[in-house]
Amino acid sequence: MENMDEIRMTKGLSEMTLEELWELFPIFLVAHDDRWKDHFNDIEKTLTELLADQPVVRISHIGSTAVQGIWAKNIVDVMVEIPQSADMKDMARILEQNGFIIMSSGAKRISLNKGYTENGFADKVYHIHLRYAGDNDELYFRDYLNEHPALAKEYETLKLRLWKQFEHNRDAYTDAKTGFISKWTAEARKEYGDRY
Numbered sequence: 001m002e003n004m005d006e007i008r009m010t011k012g013l014s015e016m017t018l019e020e021l022w023e024l025f026p027i028f029l030v031a032h033d034d035r036w037k038d039h040f041n042d043i044e045k046t047l048t049e050l051l052a053d054q055p056v057v058r059i060s061h062i063g064s065t066a067v068q069g070i071w072a073k074n075i076v077d078v079m080v081e082i083p084q085s086a087d088m089k090d091m092a093r094i095l096e097q098n099g100f101i102i103m104s105s106g107a108k109r110i111s112l113n114k115g116y117t118e119n120g121f122a123d124k125v126y127h128i129h130l131r132y133a134g135d136n137d138e139l140y141f142r143d144y145l146n147e148h149p150a151l152a153k154e155y156e157t158l159k160l161r162l163w164k165q166f167e168h169n170r171d172a173y174t175d176a177k178t179g180f181i182s183k184w185t186a187e188a189r190k191e192y193g194d195r196y
Contacts, residue, residue, distance in 0.1 A: 012118060024120055026167045029071045029159060036065040039076045043114075043126050047080060050098050054091050057081040058196075062129070062138040067145045070156035075115075075125045081133045088130050100128060108132055137185045139196050144188035155180060 040061040047059055063077030064070055082088060092110045096102060100112040108131070115125030129138075145152040158180055166173035 023168055025116060027073060027163055027170060027173050028167075029163050030074050031071055032069050033065075033074070036072075036076055037061070039124050039126075040066070040078065042124075043076065043078055043128075047078070047095075047128070050094055051080070051091060054094070055083050055086045057083060057133040060136075060139055062142055063127070064155075064159070066142045067152050067155075069149065070145075070152050071160060074121070075127055077127045077129065077138075079129045079131055079136060079138060081131050081136060084132050086132075088132070091130055095128065103127070108135065134196075136196050137189075140188035140192055141181055141185045143192065143195070144184055151184065155184075 044059050044061075048056075058079075058081045060066075060079045060081070061076065062079045063075070064072030065074075065076050080091070082091065088108075088110055089105075092102060092105065092112065095112050100114050101116065103111040103113050105111075110130040112128040112130070113126060114128070115122040145155060155177075158177060162173050162176050166176065
């Protein structure tokens with residue numbers, strides 16, 4: 001593969017292949033950082049202002065940075081739930097016009113990021129998950145891990161094991177966690193019912 005510095009000088013992020021992006025943005029876990037909560041509060045304020053004229057049901061901190069005490073990628077995941085009647089593409093467009101980059105786009109889910117640069121990660125990195133209200137399994141999984149610290153540590157152990165194995169393959173890293181996440185999300189939904 002070309003030297004990453006050469007790639008950065010010649011290509012923008014949108015021109016890079018998936019392999020080049022994974023090389024530039026490897027999976028990298030760090031110890032829990034209490035500042036993640038502050039980073040979430042900052043981005044929640046920004047999103048609330050940008051989407052002030054849009055119908056937003058809830059903005060939530062999700063992912064491993066929302067689980068107390070476990071190692072995680074230094075990326076704050078945020079779920080923005082909107083009503084079924086809202087136009088998700090319009091909201092994504094507003095965010096895109098304000099510096100967010102669309103990572104993936106489907107009929108019922110759009111993911112955006114902020115903090116990815118041609119030189120690697122910025123100091124603060126965010127993944128924004130636009131969803132229709134109710135498509136929110138991550139809230140149940142987050143709460144369940146926070147209420148079951150031993151299980152959270154099990155999840156951390158799994159992630160640490162997968163980190164080096166899939167450092168430059170985000171899809172494989174995510175896929176390898178799916179069984180664990182699905183199992184405990186189902187348990188959480190049984191226990192919590194219609195919490196959200």
